Amino acid sequence: MEKPFAITLDVGSSLANKTGSWRDERPVYVHRLPPCNDACPAGENIQGWLYEAEAGNYEAAWRVLVRDNPMPAVMGRVCYHPCETACNRTHLDEAVGINAVERFLGDEAIKQGWRVEPEAEPSGKRVLVVGAGPSGLSAAYHLALRGHAVTIREAGPMTGGMMRFGIPRYRLPREVLDAEIRRILDLGVELELESKVENIETAMREGGFDAAFLAVGAHLGKRAYIPAGEAAHILDAVSLLRSMEGEERPLLGRRVVVYGGGNTAIDAARTAKRLGAEEAIIVYRRTRAQMPAHEFEVEEAEDEGVLMRWLSTIKQADEGRLVLEKMELDETGFPQPTGETEELEADSVVLALGQEADLSLLEGVEGLVVEDGVVQVGPDMQTGHRGIFAGGDMVPAERTVTVAIGHGKLAAKNIDGWLRGVPWEHPPRPDVVTFDQLNVWYYADADRTVAPQLDAVRRTSTFDEVQLGLDETNALFEARRCLSCGNCFGCDNCYGVCPDNAVMKVDEADGYKFDLDYCKGCGICAKECPCGAIIMEPEQI
């Protein structure tokens, strides 16, 4: 018999000794929920698409992304990225620039012309979507993917809703918006512009629709009573931002005061600056810390020279001047008037005090409940009236594009289930991975690649985009900073560190497998797994 080099005796092998019988715990590969995915209002599998992006498989990454969100290029510009706030990497150095990578993927898709196709056979069911904003478009997309015939009716002259009429161009270039909407419509979604739905039940009956998704948004600027002289120039922020889409640029004057502390107030003040105002002043009755606007937007506005007046209300408005009253916080943190006043020059006042939804189309709909000016929906996004679902700014939730897109997806899944008679159930949600469940020793130190910003001067004078994107090398670098929390990313650690050679490599898709004949259950693999994708489970003895 041919023997291996220098072997002369037949001996038994220790393979006969199945050391797996020593084990009282066994390692198990798991998928846990990364905090970014947990935090995403649109329910994106962020870790999943970063996994593909890390390898430079940008199209595959984009395809994972658009399984949940049809508008990555828009998202990459306007999302407030709660994923980055939740990112475990913040405990190590800085959060992964998820938003910037998403934008890179979205732009790449537009550049390369990647498209999606319906995944299901035509169902023969018809769904009416009211409103072509982010929520309506998202619902239309997900319904079309599932084989339903979708018609969108939009009251306005253009698609996009608040993405077009509320978000300034410098944050979201219109060609990007148009390209992503076009891709949704290309799925066969029918679009009727300037077609206001006066009554939803009539519209459904006459159009022969099996279900409806309402997403009319909140486009009516809230007014506040301000004693004003006749010549005072007062307008609301929603109208101001909407008029930016028209031919006529609104005339605001040299000194513009914006009243309010939300993101819309910031957008209005920055827009005023770009329209030529020498001074744009935000007047807010509470303090900076209490502003609902996102911190980075406030910072960018300040960089552009937008001024802030905290703890102030407008008491009186006249031509060219305002009377402000100073406020102070009481012990519960509420602002209270002090009686102390001061004057402020202002050519116009922009009110950014929140928006309301126009719900006139719902009059007389049985079972449907409106509270605090918004439509009440269940966890399935269904209103009190069977077959009518709603989402976006017209239901109670945070009013952001991402939340709206998430609503559209969730509603579409439930509408699909409802139409097919098989109610959709949320898959079980695994535990969120915490930082202490990772072994961060293994991650290399790296600083965040900050997307270069346009020079502040240039930014205020034009409507060019403020945040420049990543290019391929730094997008790849940024993606590779992902810790892959709770999900194997193929680092070979478990395979290497086992003292008993009891970890087997299967292949890249299936990762690794434990050889329970020999695994002694020492637990080194679980402890040395960088991303917390292995747990030890007690054996049934």
Add this chain to the structure above:
Amino acid sequence: MSAPDKTRIRFYQTGSFAVGGRLLDPEQRSVQAEGERTNAITCGHRACQGCGEALGARYALDAAVRAAQGRVIAANATGCLEVFSTPYPETSWQIPWVHSLFGNAPAVATGIAAALKAKGREDVRVIGQGGDGGTVDIGFGCLSGMFERGDDVLYLCYDNEGYMNTGVQRSGATPPAARTATTQAVGAEPGNVFGQGKSAPLIAMAHEIPYVATATVAELRDLEQKVEAAMELHGPRYIHVFVPCPLGWGSASSDTIRLARLAKETGIFPVFEARDGVVSGVSKIRRRLPVEEYLRPQRRFAHLFGDPGRPDVVARIQAGADRNIARFGLLEDEGEGR
């Protein structure tokens, strides 16, 4: 041409720290990441759960086998490694392997090297190996002789700081204050005595042999690189591998690699290499930690903590680590890295 430095890979998630990685070029991965690695010690061996020595020996030997294109013969001293791998008639060895006595592994290796030389077999490389008992204590005369005669052997010492196979007795490599079966945690000076014991790597360096290095099971790439460097040279070479022992140290079986990492990061175990008797490189501390982090998870040091504990003894151990750090320059220079 020398191999690429696998200990400094940048621009990737886990860089040079993890075993391999799906995104790395094959030549950037460690030997242990290979699907077809030798597995010099195969499954079914009877080492305890989480054995650092089984792991360290496989790491080192797989790298040596690859460097020698499969032509390696190993002579093994008595000890855990020998006992757990070869209960008759089973063997875990997938390389030619011989065991003779506790104290003569270097001499057996010398003999194999001499025989190969006589036969003109330059392609076959010889390894001697043993634990710290067989190397630092019992086989030390043979080892020193192998060094001073210039024999062409790579000697690997797997240091778990005591005679673990026979019931955890003190060896010349047991650290101060550690409790063993022969150094009980009693009296004014509990555990092993300060000022005893020796550093086998430094003594090896005093022989001015071509290559001496220390390594741990926590830094696989560094360990493999050192084995490869040693295999490129001829003459006597010595690598001292730090291998935690869950049984003897009273640590969790899952903590083996973590403890090796802590030993290095605290300065307890300096990781360096030396050529011709002169230190030629050190593995810098990445995130410096107090020795307590290393001592606390081990029951052999439990008498130092508790109430009232022995902060004075911990301070002496810290002073020893600080001395290592200063002596070998284990900290990154200011402004370099982090």
